[in-house]
Amino acid sequence: MDIFCCVSADFYKKLDKKKLELRNDISHSVWKDYAEFLDENSSDIQADLNYLRVKFYGDKRMRGSSIENASHFKTYKVGEKLMGEKYIRIHYPVQACWKYIASDNFRITFSSLIGGAPIESIFFIHLYRASLSYYWGMSIIDKYECVAFNALSSASSLFDKCLGILYAQKCFDKKEELSKIRAKAGRKGGESKADVYRVIQNELVSLIYKLAPEGGWKSKTAAIDDVIEPLWNFVEESKFVINNKSKKYRVLTMSQDALADTIRKQWSTKIECVKLAFEDKVTRKKS
Structure with missing residues (x-):
């Protein structure tokens, strides 16, 4: 385990509880089919995890427990930034992989928010990125706890957003259902009132001819x-x-x-x- 990082057990306990709560809420929502993406054995999640391993680790052994160990990176000038990133990718693939995931997390979720995507799509994107970050972090936690903690913190934040979107959708669904109930009651009420009016109208016609x-x-x-x-x-x-x-x-x-x-x-x-x-x-x- 990374000796430079010490994360309390309470953090992991709260994170697992949050994930369980999200799974339960999804299972009782109109988006229940998406609960499968919180499963580690999800074929899509596993496919992306394998892609990341091949892209950043290949057949090399993971080296470097903390990016802070490469203190000489701080001496690079702006023009040599790419060289620094290349060095990180070669000698610190775990950190490079997390940087790639974090960048995608921000880019993809932010694009969904400003691009006018349907709320269901926004929810799925946040859920998928949260799950990917979570399982990637858990896959490296034994050796790289600091990097894993960053990934799990990002997952926790995305889980919170998913819970918020679910709550908003539930409120919207309840409002829609209430509107339907009121409309149905209004139609029934209107029909009932019309029936009464027909009785009065028939009597009116009778009186017109009678009087x-x-x-x-x-x-x-x-x-x-x-x-x-x-x-x-x-x-x-x-x-x-x-x-x-x-x-x-x-x-x-x-x-x-x-x-x-x-x-x-x-x-x-x-x-x-x-x-x-x-x-x-x-x-x-x-x-």
Whole structure:
């Protein structure tokens, strides 16, 4: 183990607990299929880990426990930076590999955020990079704890972001579900209210024909004035039993004046049976 780095056991305990919490949350979400990427045996994760080993280690033995050991790198000038990186890659492949992973972590996750990717894609990208960093760090921890700690810290941060995205998505899903429930209840409520109105409209048509004077009314207003009182008595006395249930509560906030106004402005022009009744029994003055 790297003698230059001492990480408390509590860090690893909290990290494993966080990973377990994330796995559990994913398993109970709409993205449950992504939980497999938290498994060390994930074929995609293993393929990337193997790619990194071949790219940076090849058949060479890992050397160098800490990049700080190569203190002479600090004497390089800016123009010789590439030479320094090449030296690190040759003599300190573990550090070079982590630098490559960390750079990709930032580049890929940041691009997903600013590129307008769907939230599901953003979540998957963060999850995958977190899992890759975690298992890569665990694969080197026995010999290179300092470098492993950097990788695991990055994984921990990405796990936190995944948990945050999951929480936000759950809140959004609940809001969507609540909207659907309200819309469904509204439709049912609207249908129930429409059923009550149809009963009143049928009674209105009956009263128009029953109370119409010989020759009809001279105006729609006069007709409404004559039928509104007996119609209102009907509304107050009726229990509006529809589908074996009383819908009386649907008219509790209605008033006689409001009903007359509704007949004048809406039913007499938009409800076909009411409209025809008025047209039949209201005599227009000839110009």
